[in-house]
Amino acid sequence: xxNVEQHPSTLSVQEGDSAVIKCTYSDSASNYFPWYxxxxxxxxxxxxxxxxxxxxxxxxxxxxxxxxxxxHFSLHITETQxxxxxVYFCAASVIGGGSQGNLIFGKGTKLSVKP
Amino acid sequence: NAGVMQNPRHLVRRRGQEAxxxxxxxxGHSHVYWYRQLPEEGLKFMVYLQKENIIDESGMPKxxxxxxxxxxxPSILRIQQVVRGDSAAYFCASSPxxxxxxxxxxxGTRLTVL
Numbered sequence: 001x002x003n004v005e006q007h008p009s010t011l012s013v014q015e016g017d018s019a020v021i022k023c024t025y026s027d028s029a030s031n032y033f034p035w036y037x038x039x040x041x042x043x044x045x046x047x048x049x050x051x052x053x054x055x056x057x058x059x060x061x062x063x064x065x066x067x068x069x070x071x072h073f074s075l076h077i078t079e080t081q082x083x084x085x086x087v088y089f090c091a092a093s094v095i096g097g098g099s100q101g102n103l104i105f106g107k108g109t110k111l112s113v114k115p
Numbered sequence: 116n117a118g119v120m121q122n123p124r125h126l127v128r129r130r131g132q133e134a135x136x137x138x139x140x141x142x143g144h145s146h147v148y149w150y151r152q153l154p155e156e157g158l159k160f161m162v163y164l165q166k167e168n169i170i171d172e173s174g175m176p177k178x179x180x181x182x183x184x185x186x187x188x189p190s191i192l193r194i195q196q197v198v199r200g201d202s203a204a205y206f207c208a209s210s211p212x213x214x215x216x217x218x219x220x221x222x223g224t225r226l227t228v229l
Contacts, residue, residue, distance in 0.1 A: 106157055
């Protein structure tokens, strides 16, 4: 089955710097890669996702890149702000073709942005 | 449009008791997924349901755990004879269709077993 590895487990940056979180996956059939932000005591909130037919997607300060050959994808946050502090999870799944879309999650990265 | 709702938000049970966790999907969503999150861990898939059907329960323990999604009302995850190892946060997510759309998560139920 699919296995998703996420690094680093913790990341501390100064406000205004960039943060990069990396994930690798094992199942070449995976074609959908969402990123979730989880604040303390809350449920995961989707922040950006990418499908395997594109290599990069950007939404304001957040971008995701995907390398299908190497089976890894990354989250990039630019101009970090203290409110970006949270735990970030990557996930992988297979969508379409009658699949069920179960998400396989990485173990998370705790991002701290210091003012 | 209300998001995914879960209740209770916090649940305390003693060993051997039953826990019932409820999930109301977003309006228009007929697909529900349950995930469990242990402390300092990622979320792990438990079960996927459509209205009145369990489609995939491969991530759910064979004993003591069951799930349903009736024609009317919320989806329910039921844990019988709880043990301390069941202490975790349980999240449900809903989607308008299977395997084609984003899953939106609820706020979770934090179960503590004493």
